[in-house]
Amino acid sequence: MSTAVETTQTLPAGQWSVDSVHSHVGFAVEYMGGTFRGTFSPIEATLGVAQDGSATLVGRVPVEGVRVQDENLAAHLQTPEFFDAERAPEISFTSSRIQRSGQEVTIEGELAIKGNTLPVRATGTVGDPAPDPYGGERFALNVRATIDRTRFGLNWNNPLPSGESALANDVELTAELYLVRA
Amino acid sequence: MRVLGISGSLRRGSHNRMLLRAAAELLPPGVELELWDGLKAVPPYDEDDDIEPSPAGVADLRDAIADADGLLIATPEYNHSLPGQLKNALDWASRPVGASVLRNKPAVVVGASTGAFGAVWSQAEVRKVLAAAGARVVDAELAVGHADQRFDPDGRLTDAGMREELREAIAVLVQEAQTRLSAAA
Numbered sequence: 160m161s162t163a164v165e166t167t168q169t170l171p172a173g174q175w176s177v178d179s180v181h182s183h184v185g186f187a188v189e190y191m192g193g194t195f196r197g198t199f200s201p202i203e204a205t206l207g208v209a210q211d212g213s214a215t216l217v218g219r220v221p222v223e224g225v226r227v228q229d230e231n232l233a234a235h236l237q238t239p240e241f242f243d244a245e246r247a248p249e250i251s252f253t254s255s256r257i258q259r260s261g262q263e264v265t266i267e268g269e270l271a272i273k274g275n276t277l278p279v280r281a282t283g284t285v286g287d288p289a290p291d292p293y294g295g296e297r298f299a300l301n302v303r304a305t306i307d308r309t310r311f312g313l314n315w316n317n318p319l320p321s322g323e324s325a326l327a328n329d330v331e332l333t334a335e336l337y338l339v340r341a
Numbered sequence: 342m343r344v345l346g347i348s349g350s351l352r353r354g355s356h357n358r359m360l361l362r363a364a365a366e367l368l369p370p371g372v373e374l375e376l377w378d379g380l381k382a383v384p385p386y387d388e389d390d391d392i393e394p395s396p397a398g399v400a401d402l403r404d405a406i407a408d409a410d411g412l413l414i415a416t417p418e419y420n421h422s423l424p425g426q427l428k429n430a431l432d433w434a435s436r437p438v439g440a441s442v443l444r445n446k447p448a449v450v451v452g453a454s455t456g457a458f459g460a461v462w463s464q465a466e467v468r469k470v471l472a473a474a475g476a477r478v479v480d481a482e483l484a485v486g487h488a489d490q491r492f493d494p495d496g497r498l499t500d501a502g503m504r505e506e507l508r509e510a511i512a513v514l515v516q517e518a519q520t521r522l523s524a525a526a
């Protein structure tokens with residue numbers, strides 16, 4: 160006997176907006192043999208899913224909302240050497256294609272950092288919509304992508320005594336979004 | 342547009358001050374260069390003194406940078422690095438962190454030394470310090486080596502190639518400053 164299991168291929172239809180309090184957008188980058196992390200807030204994001212399953216995710220975070228543990232580093236990240244908040248005050252993403260297979264999701268789109276817009280591909284998981292205690296309906300969308308920061312013009316580095324660079328070029332971006340029916 | 346020139350050398354016969362004077366003759370139309378001579382009056386950085394009102398020499402430095410659209414820094418090289426008095430002034434100017442007068446300020450660094458290399462290591466250090474403080478350091482340089490042989494009795498830079506490099510460095514600075522002014526308008 161065989162059982163056919165239908166695999167969900169689309170995100171839940173409707174308009175969804177991000178719960179910015181409980182969602183998380185962050186980065187992780189190898190630094191001096193460890194992993195350095197930070198976050199961006201507040202997050203703005205919306206997801207629109209048509210009845211035919213076609214979907215668009217749009218999101219943005221302000222550069223001034225980069226959160227790290229030290230005020231000097233936080234200030235340095237705003238400068239032309241890093242994100243250049245004066246000229247590029249926002250980091251934004253617009254999806255071009257979203258594919259789902261069961262709980263797995265792949266999102267392709269354009270990421271804009273420091274005035275440079277480049278294609279990225281993020282993969283992760285998606286949950287099923289469920290009622291929340293506030294009369295709303297929500298589901299989770301967790302994705303990550305790895306980008307080369309130097310392609311976006313973030314070139315800072317510092318040589319280690321070994322001659323190697325202190326800061327890696329590859330940065331892992333993480334978005335853990337609660338999406339609430341709008 | 343106002344460019345502030347800062348010489349990292351204090352002595353009267355400074356080649357770097359001569360370099361700034363030479364720069365004054367190579368400015369694009371509509372640009373004026375103010376040579377700032379307050380470096381010696383900036384006290385050693387002490388966070389206990391970094392309060393309002395600022396020490397007089399510090400207030401003068403911060404006001405001069407704040408009022409300028411761009412910085413032209415000419416540095417000598419002491420022991421393969423930048424002079425202490427210049428680093429000290431940049432440290433004062435870099436405070437308060439996140440809101441200092443150096444933040445987003447367009448800056449170009451040139452240098453002169455009596456050695457062969459024209460203070461290139463010192464220039465690199467000054468660029469690093471400025472960038473760390475949030476300045477908009479432009480990609481241009483001029484290394485005046487054998488500086489004791491590069492100026493005529495009237496203080497003019499005798500090497501035509503170096504004059505052009507200096508003119509180009511200033512032009513890049515001015516372009517950066519104009520971009521910033523246009524965005525703010």
